[in-house]
Each structure stands twice: as structure tokens, then as C-alpha cells.
Amino acid sequence: MSRVPTPPPPGEMTSGPVAESWCYTQVKVVKFSYMWTINNFSFCREEMGEVVRSSTFSSGPNDKMKWCLRVNPKGLDDESKDYLSLYLLLVSCPKSEVRAKFKFSLLNAKREETKAMESQRAYRFVQGKDWGFKKFIRRDFLLDEANGLLPDDKLTLFCEVSVVQDSVNISGQSNTNMLKVPECQLSDDLGNLWEGSRFTDCSLFVGGQEFKAHKSILAARSPVFNAMFEHKMEESKKNRVDISDVEPDVFREMMVFIYTGKAPNLEKMADNLLAAADKYALERLKVLCEEALCNSLSVENVADILILADLHSAEQLKAQAIDFINRQRHDGGASSNHSAKEENGLRCAVYFGRHLRNGLKGSAPPLLCVSMCSYVPAATDPRPV
The missing domain is CATH 3.30.710.10 (Potassium Channel Kv1.1; Chain A)
Structure with a gap:
């Protein structure tokens, strides 16, 4: 959520005249983003007008305003049947209405944003109302492998939402003796x-x-x-x-x-x-x-990081490492794309992660867990951590 800044001294607001009284209005805007991946997109059998919806999302765990994305893989109507239609839907809201801007884009094989489209203004949403683009992207362009928009037949949509909150007014009287306070140098x-x-x-x-x-x-x-x-x-x-x-x-x-x-x-x-x-x-x-270790998680190091997190009761890091393992297994992470060493490392992480999940902290010494990387049997792989 954007914070209300301290208003600048009246004399610095403009190079023109200084008024005796002033008001500084800050429109508060909550910004958040959401990523949605649809696996095996080319197998979507929805006909024209039929819908695929994402799960609901919000700006944070305490936000009661819930949103979701809505896709018409084969367009909304005859006019858009050759396009993919994409909309932002307000699922539930404690207010009677809310205004929001939005931006949609696709992530290509390099995880780069492409084909971005955004609203030109903040639209009025009420519960159950959606706004978006009937002709977001042509289907033939999307399905063309040469364009790299469906790596491994996965469609990844990225949505950025800016919700307008109440405005805040800060007012006061001009003070010709206003002093400049130096920045804090304590650190x-x-x-x-x-x-x-x-x-x-x-x-x-x-x-x-x-x-x-x-x-x-x-x-x-x-x-x-x-x-x-x-x-x-x-x-x-x-x-x-x-x-x-x-x-x-x-x-x-x-x-x-x-x-x-x-x-x-x-x-x-x-x-x-x-x-x-x-x-x-x-x-x-x-x-x-x-946080730094979460950002560096990979198939090669997840086992070591999981053990480190357990040794030092780093619960947030441990949860992120286990989620990473589950995603890798669910997405076929231990496939021919990984070396034998990476495969064994992931199996070790899965094995150790199950011990953590079952509350057996410390039951397998760290060095033993690392050595397991060479022989944890593949038969244990499919079950998520």
C-alpha cells in the first residue's frame, strides 16, 4: 500500500507565489500482482463463450476484496472467436463499489512480459462485475510455437491491479520560518x-x-x-x-x-x-x-537449504523450500531436463521434507540426509512433501 508522504513545504510546491493556506491531497492506491499458469493449454476444449477461471486472489491475507481472472480460450462471441478473451472479475467486496486499473501481459519462454494491454483509466467495479479485453491476443499467434508464448504448452498470464482507496487531505498554514531538518544519520x-x-x-x-x-x-x-x-x-x-x-x-x-x-x-x-x-x-x-536464500532456490541447492532451515528453525525458509520441492515434483521437475545429480538432490530434499512434515525434526542427521542424495529410491518420488 502506498504511504502518504509528508507534504513539501508550501514554498517548494511551486516556483510561483506562496499562499497563506495550503492543502495536499494524496490518493491512496493499493498495488498488487497475480500470476496464473494454465498447463496443457492447447487441450482446452472450451467452446466460444465458455470460461476458464483462476482461483481468487487479493492484495494480502487481510484484504476482504477478492478478485479472479476469467479467460475465454476461444473468444467471447462471433466477433472475438479468433481471439483469447481476458477479464478481471471482482468476486467479493465489502464496499458497494471500487475503482481499479489493471494491466495484463503474457510471460514468454524467457519469463519476460510480452503482449501487454492495460486499462486507460480506473474502471468502476461492483461485486460480480468484470472488465477486460475481448480481443486480448489472436489464437493463431498464441498457438504458433515460433512465438514462444506457450513453453511446454503452458500459458502464463501476469496481472497487475491498482485499486483506488480513499483520498487523504493534509492542510496547513504557510510558515515563512519553516526550517529544513537534516536527514537522520544514526546508522x-x-x-x-x-x-x-x-x-x-x-x-x-x-x-x-x-x-x-x-x-x-x-x-x-x-x-x-x-x-x-x-x-x-x-x-x-x-x-x-x-x-x-x-x-x-x-x-x-x-x-x-x-x-x-x-x-x-x-x-x-x-x-x-x-x-x-x-x-x-x-x-x-x-x-x-x-529471503535471500528463498530467491536463490534451485533443484541443485534445495536439499542443502532445507537442511539449513531445519537446523536453525528458519520456518519461513523451510516452508518456501518445501513448496519449491512440491512444485518441482508436480511439474515433473525430475525429468530428463535434470542431471542425475540434480535428480538425486531433489529426491533427498523430498525425503527430508517428509520428515519435517511429519514432525520428525532432527530424526535424520544433516550429514546422513546429504549422503542419502546418492541412493533415495525413485519409487518414493511421486508423493508430494
Whole structure:
């Protein structure tokens, strides 16, 4: 959902005259997207005017406004019988009406958007009403393999919706003495404080390297460091912490995050950084690592990522990895398109995923699960995780 910005000072709204009073109106717009894949599209037997519908979708789990896409594979009527017709339908809505713009496109074999069409204005929707394009794309062009719009006979539609919400007015009086407030530099200032080792009061030794830090900042950011320094532990007495299970470059990245809230090299070391974030209870960093690993999921690495997620109770990452496995199996992921190594890796992930699903966490040691990749029998494949 777009946020209402702070209105600019009246003198900056225009280069012209400044009024004594002003009003800033922000029309709130909720934007979201939906992707719909129809497998074996060439086998759709619907006649002219007959409909295929997607499942319902919304802008989020708490949005009661539900939408769906409606396709007429052989057109809506005689005029459009040589075309595919595509519509956006408002299925249910707590309001009497709503205005929305929409954009439709196809994803080609390279997952690129093509053949996009969008509404020129925000249309008025009521429950049960649809808007769209009777002549979205010619069927002969769509079915021509040379155009690459039906890879593996799959039609993938991409829809972007912009729903107009209520407008918000912000008004006020002009102030000739309005001051410009500088941007907050807290993150940069704390980062410089640590990088310069200024006023530090403890040392952390990692892989032979010393990292100087501030106990108060470590304690404020990490419940683990807080407990370490709050109680009369050896580390608190000596102002020294020895860490043996984190690599220096990973620890440095974690310290940068502790001081600045940023992790510029996160994607390069997301797996190891996730383990460190879990150890020191840095929940935001942990979820950021989960997000990076979700974006890198592949047949080759899903087994390793699933095991990593289980070891560190990364529940969101675990759920995404299991969903990825199910999609691969459902779509025939372990087909001739994959090497034997990829095939075995996916079988291993399926096997391990079933243990997680059945609540047997920790029943198969990680190294054993990895070794299983070489011999999990294919007979176990078809069942989803």
C-alpha cells in the first residue's frame, strides 16, 4: 500500500507565489500482482463463450476484496472467436463499489512480459462485475510455437491491479520560518563509531582476528550478548569474547548489521550469516537471510537449504523450500531436463521434507540426509512433501 508522504513545504510546491493556506491531497492506491499458469493449454476444449477461471486472489491475507481472472480460450462471441478473451472479475467486496486499473501481459519462454494491454483509466467495479479485453491476443499467434508464448504448452498470464482507496487531505498554514531538518544519520554515525574503534570497551576474537566493540550496543541489539554481559560471566569480567564457530568475514558482516541495520554483502554469504544471526538472536537479519536464500532456490541447492532451515528453525525458509520441492515434483521437475545429480538432490530434499512434515525434526542427521542424495529410491518420488 502506498504511504502518504509528508507534504513539501508550501514554498517548494511551486516556483510561483506562496499562499497563506495550503492543502495536499494524496490518493491512496493499493498495488498488487497475480500470476496464473494454465498447463496443457492447447487441450482446452472450451467452446466460444465458455470460461476458464483462476482461483481468487487479493492484495494480502487481510484484504476482504477478492478478485479472479476469467479467460475465454476461444473468444467471447462471433466477433472475438479468433481471439483469447481476458477479464478481471471482482468476486467479493465489502464496499458497494471500487475503482481499479489493471494491466495484463503474457510471460514468454524467457519469463519476460510480452503482449501487454492495460486499462486507460480506473474502471468502476461492483461485486460480480468484470472488465477486460475481448480481443486480448489472436489464437493463431498464441498457438504458433515460433512465438514462444506457450513453453511446454503452458500459458502464463501476469496481472497487475491498482485499486483506488480513499483520498487523504493534509492542510496547513504557510510558515515563512519553516526550517529544513537534516536527514537522520544514526546508522552512518554508529557505523563510523565501530569502524573507527572509538571508545570501545570489549574485544571479540574470531579466527585470530580482533574486533573491538561497545558492550552497550551489543547488549541492546542482541539478547545473547545482553545475557552474556548482564550476568557475571567470564566475558563480562574480562571484556573479552572468544568465538570459534563463525568465520571472520561473516562475523564482520554481522557486526556491520548490529551497528547499522544493514548487511551490504548479505547475498554472498546468506547461509553462513543465517547461522550467525540465529546464534545471536538477530531476528531481522535472520529473516533477511531467509529471503535471500528463498530467491536463490534451485533443484541443485534445495536439499542443502532445507537442511539449513531445519537446523536453525528458519520456518519461513523451510516452508518456501518445501513448496519449491512440491512444485518441482508436480511439474515433473525430475525429468530428463535434470542431471542425475540434480535428480538425486531433489529426491533427498523430498525425503527430508517428509520428515519435517511429519514432525520428525532432527530424526535424520544433516550429514546422513546429504549422503542419502546418492541412493533415495525413485519409487518414493511421486508423493508430494
